[in-house]
Amino acid sequence: MATLLEVRDLKTYFFTQAGVVKAVDGVSYDLAEGETLGLVGESGCGKSVSALSIMRLVPDPPGKTVGGEVIFDGQDLLKLPDSHMRRVRGKQIAMVFQEPMTSLNPVLSIARQLTEALELHLGMRKTEARREAVRRLAQVGIPDPERRIKQFPHQFSGGMLQRLMIAMALSCNPKLIIADEPTTALDVTIQAQILELLKHLSREYGVSLIIITHNLGVVARYADRVNIMYAGKIIERGTARDIYRHPSHPYTLGLLNSVPRLDLPRKEKLDPVEGQPPDLMHLPVGCAFRQRCRFAIERCAAEIPPLQAVSAGHVSACFAAQTLVSRAKEQGA
């Protein structure tokens, strides 16, 4: 499959009065056409900022993408003039935001929220755009779209709004949809509905998908590959199978162990990742995870472990990666 998106050494810093926050610090990954990529990490690890940087939506000031390349469909988005970028946003790359309640304009009707992009990007006339909008609403499973389209966001439930966001994202047939925590604000039964819908649409239309989440469980079923982020860096990447079956970074292992699982016998005690995530303004020298890590050695304090291959297509930024993998294999066997 052809590569659709290539992020190279992306760096987005926030210049605040208190100091420089390195929210995204040298992140690289690529995405094939039709692929679903999971971007997993805790709040403040830079996963949302890295997505916003692709869209060039980082508020400037204080944020600034200070380095790297984002090559989408052969062109570097970071070098495009603003007017060109506007044609990419919403048309080629669409975004589904975390909180549908606050990402929609409350004074615009559902129809207007949907037709704006259609008129702008596809040059549709009003009536045509409206017909298309109704079709899109039906496509994401909103019952009675003819009536619903006249309503306003406050008349929709959370799950409905998220469906609307997906309809908006799909409206101009983008090549890539970035879903930033698309299900976090929703209930479990609705969460399952929304993820199934996203995956179904991505299969149907060959849209690539980046799902950003803090919940490892959410992407297990849907992602082809998973990137784990910690303190502004990708610390592990692999196929979903690699990540969940043979985690090779202590942080990934910690995340997996800290959640209670319904399919396993109940544990007497949970196994949390001790300590707090580091302050991005005062990152420790060496590996950022070192202070919370059970496997830390002296070398971790001296140098930042680079992303190294553990097996084909599976990389980890840990000096102990091989040990972890062989341990996981032993336990699995």
Added chain:
Amino acid sequence: MKALERTQNKSGANVLIEVEHLKMYFPVTSGLLVQRAVGYIKAVDDVSFFVRRGETLGLVGESGCGKTTTGRCILQLYRPTAGTILFDGKDLCSVPGRELRGLRRQMQVIFQDPYSSLDPRMTAGNIIGEPLLVHGLSRNRREYRERVTELLSLVGLNAYMADRFPHEFSGGQRQRIGVARALAVNPQFIVCDEPVSALDVSIQAQIINLLEELQEKFDLTYLFIAHDLSVVRHISDRVAVMYLGHIVEIAERNEIYAHPLHPYTEALLSAVPIPDPIIDAQRERILLTGEVPSPLNPPRGCVFHPRCWMATAECQEVTPELREVQTGHWVACLHVPGYGAPERVP
């Protein structure tokens, strides 16, 4: 509810909280000058359950199902529309205000959002110490300060942090402050209202472990309200499932997760994602269609019937009551084997 009485007799002295036929309706008003009630949101509609001393009862359900309202009714933060809530044998709904204030010392709450539940202008020490002052629990300044220090260390914070303000703490640390505040008055019973859902996964486990340690140490009784079924399985002894103001199933933890009887519980359990792509793909997933109906205008009959794949014509007519179908396993569904004939309301 005869069967409820039976269970009480079985473990009579052990029951700390007993809720019977609790109803909490919120009026929806209309009119410019004269506000008239045009309808009622039936947030909690005829709910009965009990909590044994020293146990954790998990209360799960989707947002808007009335689980938080139930918790708040027990704490008397709302005055229930109908029903009784017995705390240690006393009916909280009818005790006079002065006595209620004393009883409030016995019941505390930990809120969901560690950001909005702490006063940003108070220091951590003052937040934790306020309940001590309100209830007059320390005789002098030294005693007060010692108690605050003790509480801080109980929840894994350092004594020097007492002078810090909430914004200087991380989410997990703030929730620890919330826990310390609840513990300050030595309560018997704590309502944990989604205490971990706003926290990062790696921190969630820390707080859950802390809650369990404290329960063991101080013999606490928890009502653990949450929507995350895997967390609830970990912490609860028994689990109650709520849907649209009704309890649809209650059972021992292992029983309900191994043999869910109500279709809603089944669907809920199957929707929980499992962090393993191979196992998750093999599981059968029940995708519920539609959404939770509005509690302003709940469906007739069984409230779950519009989304239920087992629903029959009867479900549209009869509201099933909670019945004990196996020892300790209660369910409200006409189609569960052993449920028996529905009660006809003339």
